[in-house]
Amino acid sequence: MLVEFQAKRRLYSCGHNKYNGLGIFDEDTYEFTEIKPSLFENDDILDFSVGFDHTLILTSNSKLIGFGDNTYGQLGNGITEAQLIPIQIELPKLRFNENISNYHVFCGYFKSFLYFPPSSSNLEEDLIKLFRRKEFCDISFKTENGEIIEAHKLILKYRLNQNQNENEKLQEIISKKSIKESNQIFEMIYSNNPKINPKLYFEIKEIINSNEKIEETMKRIYLNENENDFIIERKEKQYKFPKLILIMRSELYRGMFLSVTNDKSNKVTDYSELSNKSFQLLEYWIYSNQIKDEIQITQEIIDEIKIGIDYFQLNQTNPNLFDLLINKFDNQNQNQNQNQNQIQNQNQNQNQKKRKEKCLIF
Incomplete structure (x- = not known):
């Protein structure tokens, strides 16, 4: 059996080495020398950036390593003393530091930045990311070499x-x-993307529900409460969700469920400032990327949804939920104005008709 070898990324430096900004514990060097601090000897390097005389390195084991000049606190370790020996820097209270691979570091002249780009709003991509998270897999399959590959029973149920x-x-x-x-x-x-491997897709097309859109799958899960394993209690009403769906749609719950330290209970009393109508709208959109038709959009709902999107840190699509609400609200007002104009015209016509009838009588 062939075992695929995953080579680790290596980082080399050379040049001026004031404050050990090169991380190689040496004088100025004119040849590339590998940086080998013991702090991340077992980690892979995800990202790095170099400032004037300081360096930051992000590793695969959720570590931020820094060394070099620190006159203006550019290493972010809370002091202003130079760090000749590489140190591990405490990360700020990031929402999801278990997904540190999504972050990027940038060093400026005497400053540094830690950047988290927005999550994907593509549901298919989110499903594939979840497919790779073993802690949510609950069904196993064996390959030709006896290797185990794990999957999500819930998603398979609604995709096959x-x-x-x-x-x-x-x-x-x-x-x-x-x-x-x-x-x-x-x-x-x-x-449901056959382009990944058309030949393999031909083999599985008989068992896969290939005509069904991802959004329709989510709505079917929404209608089947037996598959929901997380409860949000609001006032005296309960809303049930599968954790997988909340992870895909909300960065708040992604952080809650994937965190090592946070409570993983299946019930939470949540944001009460949203009315039930607004929360129902959010609930339906989380599954379907659509606005529930029977809900009449008001300015109050729009204001509440804007707060709810920020609070639950909902991943937005293009067009996003807020834009859809504004458009629907405008269309509603336009239709209402048209209806009112029609009613006024009808009333005017009826009044004119009555006046004519009176004139004929006299």
């Missing part, structure tokens, strides 16, 4: 045809594939 034997058929296909091909198969099932 509704037949009890579909998982068995999937296992039969996976048992003849390599680990790489198996991963591609699951990515195609989750995203």
Whole structure:
């Protein structure tokens, strides 16, 4: 069996080494020398940046390493003393430092930045990311070499045809594939994207519900309370969600559920400033990326939703929820104005008709 070797990223430096900004414990050097601080000898390097005489390195083990000049506190360790020996810097209270690979570091002249780009708003991409998170996998398949590949039973249930034997058929296909091909198969099932590997997609197309959109899948989960494993209590009403869906849609819950230290209970009393109508609107949008038709949009709802989007840190799509609400609100007002004009015209016509009738009588 061939084992794929994953080489670690290496970082080399050379040049002026004041305050050990090169991280190599040496004088100025004219040749590239590998930086090997013991603080991250077992980690992979995700990102790094160099300032005037200081350096920051982000590692795969959720570590931020810094060294060099610190006259203006540019290392972010709370003091202003130069750090000749690389130190681990305490990260700020980031929302999701377990996903440190999403962050980037930038060093300026005497300043530094830690940047977190927005999460993907593409539901297919989010599903594939979840597929790779083992802590949420609850069903296993064996590849041709006996390797175990794990998946999400809930997502498979709603992506495969509704037949009890579909998982068995999937296992039969996976048992003849390599680990790489198996991963591609699951990515195609989750995203319904045959372009990943058209040949493999042809083999699984009979068991996959290929005509169903991801949003329709989410709405079906929404209607099936048996699959919901997290409760949000608001006043005297309960709202049930699958944790997987909340992870995809809300950065607040992504941080809550994927955090090592946070409470992982299945119930939380949550934001009470939202009216039930606004919360129902958010609930439906979380699953479907659509606004519930029967809810009449008011300015109060728009104001509440704006607060709710920020509070729950909802991942936005294009167009985003707030824009959709504004458009629907404008259309409603326009339709109401048109209806009022029609009623006024009808009343005017009726009044004119009555006046004519009176004139004829006299």
